């Protein structure tokens with residue numbers, strides 16, 4: 001059975017919604033799935049003075065307490081990883097990056113070679129750096145010798161106006177909590193299914209299934 005880890009960071013629930021949908025879709029496609037969030041780095045808000053943002057952040061953190069925090073062992077276990085992060089100035093959130101920084105011993109053992117990676121994001125605005133966020137996240141995957149599986153436009157759902165780009169499913173939140181629409185959910189279902197299918201084919205091809 002193909003093993004998929006969905007590893008994500010979310011402050012206000014947008015990436016969380018995509019991650020939960022990705023996990024359900026990967027399971028539906030026949031994979032064994034772990035849904036994992038990366039740990040908050042600080043109890044201090046990154047947006048001091050923004051009461052609405054801070055309220056949504058606190059409520060979201062409370063709501064996801066039952067979701068286990070990501071561990072390096074989850075990466076060792078997985079055949080494929082679906083990564084989710086909000087876009088922050090065209091970069092992944094620090095929490096997810098901090099988790100990636102902890103992969104060095106695993107990387108040195110070549111423990112991430114040939115694992116499949118696919119990524120998704122959410123930003124406040126349509127041109128707020130979605131592609132850049134995904135491309136900069138993908139840089140780590142090249143170093144690992146991983147296999148990047150983007151959604152591309154291999155399915156028409158990717159062309160829905162709110163889905164954006166071929167690098168990875170991306171939603172536009174307008175900075176509202178959990179603002180993910182049905183097309184975004186259908187697109188992430190497609191991306192997760194495609195990730196499982198390509199991973200299973202790779203496993204068969206490499207004889208690692």
Ligand SMILES: Cc1cc2nc3c(=O)[nH]c(=O)nc-3n(C[C@H](O)[C@H](O)[C@H](O)COP(=O)(O)O)c2cc1C
Pocket residue numbers: 009010011012013014015016046047085086087088089090122123124125126127128129172173174175176177178
């Ligand atoms: C520090 C910081 C930087 C951000 N930078 C951008 C940005 O460059 N472009 C953008 O469109 N949104 C930006 N945002 C907004 C988030 O990407 C957006 O609200 C996203 O939907 C949050 O996802 P989440 O609900 O999963 O946390 C930023 C938010 C924060 C806190």
